[in-house]
Amino acid sequence: xxxxxxxxxxxxxxxxVLDTTMLTVVLMRVFEAQPSRYxxxxxxxxxxxxxxxxxxxxxKAPSExxxxxxxxxxxxxxxxxxxxxxxxxxxxxxxxxxxFARNRVAGLEGRIDVDRRTALEMDRLFAAAEFDCVIACLxxxxxxxxxxxxxxxxxxxxxxxxxxxxxxxEFRSDGWLMNTISWCCCAPVHLVxxxxxxxxxxxxxxxxxxxxxxxxxxxxxxxxxxxSLPLVRPLHDLSRKLPTDMTLIEQTKFRGNLRLLxxxxxxxxxx
Amino acid sequence: xxxxxxFVLDLVQLFFRMVPHPMRPRLIVIGxxxxxxxxxVTTNCSLTVRRLVRALGRQDCYLLxxxxxGINVWCGAVGGHFTTESVISIVxxxxxxxxxxxxxxxxxxLAAPSINVRDLKQRLGWSAKFGPVxxxxxxxxxxxxxxxxxxMRTVRFEVKDRLEMSVAMTGSIILRFFLFPLVIWGIRSELxxxxxxxxxxxxxxxxxxxxxRKRDYLSRLGSYGLALSVPIFGCLIGSAPFQLSTALEVxxxxxxxxxxxxxxxxxxxxxxxxxxxQAFYGQQPISIAVVEEDCTGCAICAQVCPLDCFERLPAGRxxxxxxPERCVECGACLIQCPTGAVVNAHKLVxxxxxxxxxxxx
Numbered sequence: 001x002x003x004x005x006x007x008x009x010x011x012x013x014x015x016x017v018l019d020t021t022m023l024t025v026v027l028m029r030v031f032e033a034q035p036s037r038y039x040x041x042x043x044x045x046x047x048x049x050x051x052x053x054x055x056x057x058x059x060k061a062p063s064e065x066x067x068x069x070x071x072x073x074x075x076x077x078x079x080x081x082x083x084x085x086x087x088x089x090x091x092x093x094x095x096x097x098x099x100f101a102r103n104r105v106a107g108l109e110g111r112i113d114v115d116r117r118t119a120l121e122m123d124r125l126f127a128a129a130e131f132d133c134v135i136a137c138l139x140x141x142x143x144x145x146x147x148x149x150x151x152x153x154x155x156x157x158x159x160x161x162x163x164x165x166x167x168x169x170e171f172r173s174d175g176w177l178m179n180t181i182s183w184c185c186c187a188p189v190h191l192v193x194x195x196x197x198x199x200x201x202x203x204x205x206x207x208x209x210x211x212x213x214x215x216x217x218x219x220x221x222x223x224x225x226x227x228s229l230p231l232v233r234p235l236h237d238l239s240r241k242l243p244t245d246m247t248l249i250e251q252t253k254f255r256g257n258l259r260l261l262x263x264x265x266x267x268x269x270x271x
Numbered sequence: 272x273x274x275x276x277x278f279v280l281d282l283v284q285l286f287f288r289m290v291p292h293p294m295r296p297r298l299i300v301i302g303x304x305x306x307x308x309x310x311x312v313t314t315n316c317s318l319t320v321r322r323l324v325r326a327l328g329r330q331d332c333y334l335l336x337x338x339x340x341g342i343n344v345w346c347g348a349v350g351g352h353f354t355t356e357s358v359i360s361i362v363x364x365x366x367x368x369x370x371x372x373x374x375x376x377x378x379x380x381l382a383a384p385s386i387n388v389r390d391l392k393q394r395l396g397w398s399a400k401f402g403p404v405x406x407x408x409x410x411x412x413x414x415x416x417x418x419x420x421x422x423m424r425t426v427r428f429e430v431k432d433r434l435e436m437s438v439a440m441t442g443s444i445i446l447r448f449f450l451f452p453l454v455i456w457g458i459r460s461e462l463x464x465x466x467x468x469x470x471x472x473x474x475x476x477x478x479x480x481x482x483x484r485k486r487d488y489l490s491r492l493g494s495y496g497l498a499l500s501v502p503i504f505g506c507l508i509g510s511a512p513f514q515l516s517t518a519l520e521v522x523x524x525x526x527x528x529x530x531x532x533x534x535x536x537x538x539x540x541x542x543x544x545x546x547x548x549q550a551f552y553g554q555q556p557i558s559i560a561v562v563e564e565d566c567t568g569c570a571i572c573a574q575v576c577p578l579d580c581f582e583r584l585p586a587g588r589x590x591x592x593x594x595p596e597r598c599v600e601c602g603a604c605l606i607q608c609p610t611g612a613v614v615n616a617h618k619l620v621x622x623x624x625x626x627x628x629x630x631x632x
Contacts, residue, residue, distance in 0.1 A: 093356065117394075118356050118359065118360075120356065120359050120360045120363055120364075121359060121394055121395075123363070124394065124395075124396065144295070144296060144338060144360075144364070146296065146364035146365075147360055147363075147364055149364070150363050150364050
């Protein structure tokens, strides 16, 4: 409620600078601007692991029933999951992504709905025990710790007993040495990605504009990026956060600290 | 020692106001609230939160600090960081739903450019009303049974604010014009960099001129004088011999100071300064118009306008933008108008032009 009349001059600098800062997530900000290239760029960045994770999810997902995908992105996974026996519901917070995914899945087998909503609206969108499977690919690392708790609880609520949560994300390494190395790799990529993002926003780049921008605005940009560095939040200890009747069944490791967790909501009798 | 820590933090964050100051989104309990106490929402800019908590004193209420990447309310709202999603997130994760019986939030009125109250009601199930622009008005707002007076919802850009803005701009200028050459070319090159500062300052002066308003001329004249007199006075009483390089330096610092002070004085606001944003980021200008036939006279546009541009037309119920010269193009009225009667004429005209071009082609 503070009037805050101060910092308008640099208002545009804030755009998309902060938020999450993991290697993939940082560049995802860049990729998200272009839905048509999103999956290709993600595959390049993760050296094909993006596509391999999708393959693993498709193999683990139930072959029939109702499936919810949180954060569907450009809809690559929806295309692979689409079948006459599956009913798919997908959410994403980016308007461009939703638009692109909708066009992509139009005409595929089975009923697929893509909604522009965030994971934090699940309480009003879905009934209890509505889904056989919930998929969250690179979503949790974009949430704050409290949001992760809330979304996990919601996933538990909307899953049928015996249903699974397939959660793919970037995790923090176990050892401090690997963590340090990974952070040191992340930091410059984060800075460069941020600067690239902002340079891209120049409306009609001319030599002088680019020069002015790179010389005059760069220090502010760097400072903004440095401020946001401590916000790096790869997942860790997620299994400790799980609600009591959910249990981790299997954990598959992929390259680049990516992991796929298969979490099951237990049937009451077995608890 | 808490006051000392807060004081130092306030100073540092004021000086470097142009960078975000994020804190963990949370629920802050103020006083001894009960199940009927109001729930306020603000952003997770730690400077904003500290000032707000100080201003609230011992009012019994809940304060939700919503995730907005550490940016203050108005910038966050106009820049798309303090959004409906932020509010949804903090209401769910803070557990405030279990603490109060009502489902009403008090949002800062400067959040109106991005948080659509109807959308929020539909997506979250909570209704929202707008509270004052300034934290210090909140106790009176509560006392006034949550009625927003005109004074509370109008942005006043007074001497104190302008001085504060000046300090913030100084931090920005130091970073922009000095840090980079210091890092790249070493400390000695700073003097050589001065002419560049001069040129850029003059250039920026030209840019900001278009955002000026008549009533600002006087204050600006004063600020030019002030800015020029400080370094000249400093030079005169100094014992340094008056050489050419010193003279050049003084002139550069003077022009730099003029730029700082006049930037604060001209009162540019999120979109008004957008000769900058438009040039660099292609942000579309906003030119507000009201379609009289669609206007139901609900007065929401007048209630959310931070500069009091709207008034009811003498004949009939409809509102119109009576003071377009005050408009800072924040877009709050565009977002909040329930019938779409408030339109961006600039956008409509450019759309029509594009359509004509398309047909001609």
